[in-house]
Amino acid sequence: MAQPHESRVYSDLARFYDWTFGRVFIDHEREVIESLNLRPGQRVLEVGVGTGIALEAYPPYVHLVGIDSSAKMLAQAVDKTEEAGMRHVELRQGDALALDFPDNAFDWVVSFHVITVVPDPVRAMAEMVRVCKPSGKIVTVTHFASAQPILYFLERLINPATKLLGWTNRLRLEEVINGQAIAVERCERLSRLSVHTLLVARKRPSDGEQG
Numbered sequence: 001m002a003q004p005h006e007s008r009v010y011s012d013l014a015r016f017y018d019w020t021f022g023r024v025f026i027d028h029e030r031e032v033i034e035s036l037n038l039r040p041g042q043r044v045l046e047v048g049v050g051t052g053i054a055l056e057a058y059p060p061y062v063h064l065v066g067i068d069s070s071a072k073m074l075a076q077a078v079d080k081t082e083e084a085g086m087r088h089v090e091l092r093q094g095d096a097l098a099l100d101f102p103d104n105a106f107d108w109v110v111s112f113h114v115i116t117v118v119p120d121p122v123r124a125m126a127e128m129v130r131v132c133k134p135s136g137k138i139v140t141v142t143h144f145a146s147a148q149p150i151l152y153f154l155e156r157l158i159n160p161a162t163k164l165l166g167w168t169n170r171l172r173l174e175e176v177i178n179g180q181a182i183a184v185e186r187c188e189r190l191s192r193l194s195v196h197t198l199l200v201a202r203k204r205p206s207d208g209e210q211g
């Protein structure tokens with residue numbers, strides 16, 4: 001089985017995460033969550049929840065489960081939930097490549113800046129789709145490799161450096177959506193200058209399943 005070894009860099013940096021990566025990611029993650037129109041009673045899974053920078057944006061009327069492979073990142077998230085008394089949030093250690101949940105368990109499955117970090121992004125997406133309910137939604141924000149040849153070439157050049165920081169910038173969008181039982185509803189840059197893409201996809205019910 002593939003190991004979530006890439007997460008070690010985040011474990012090593014856990015204490016500094018909120019002041020480095022977290023500062024860059026926090027605003028757009030909260031905006032994305034607030035745009036989802038989550039409904040009372042819905043079950044939401046955040047895969048690779050890290051230090052929980054976006055937890056405050058989830059409304060208290062959903063049940064949120066956050067998993068991460070790094071105990072040190074999770075410990076920071078636990079502190080946040082305890083300080084804020086977030087009783088609707090449940091955090092546990094887990095592997096995005098082998099989610100410890102039954103099929104069709106969540107209305108929403110969300111991940112921010114995780115799919116390019118795990119050693120097998122296609123499998124991570126397949127797992128997110130598996131645990132999502134039929135007609136539920138999968139939401140991912142990450143950097144995908146540019147479709148423009150020159151930019152793609154430049155991204156390949158700096159990929160060894162980004163790998164040291166824990167992620168690849170060579171992942172193409174098609175690699176993670178092709179062959180999955182999903183219908184893409186939104187696929188857009190977060191802003192004109194952003195390097196991050198928001199992907200929202202609905203899980204297609206299989207034959208005989210209620211959507």
Ligand SMILES: C[S@@+](CC[C@H](N)C(=O)[O-])C[C@H]1O[C@@H](n2cnc3c(N)ncnc32)[C@H](O)[C@@H]1O
Nearest residue numbers: 004007010048049050068069070095096112113
């Ligand atoms: C760039 S950080 C993003 C954290 C958080 N989503 C955020 O936006 O702040 C990537 C996270 O993915 C986690 N991660 C890496 N591999 C993982 C795996 N196989 N399963 C679960 N989490 C993993 C890391 O521990 C880290 O917390």
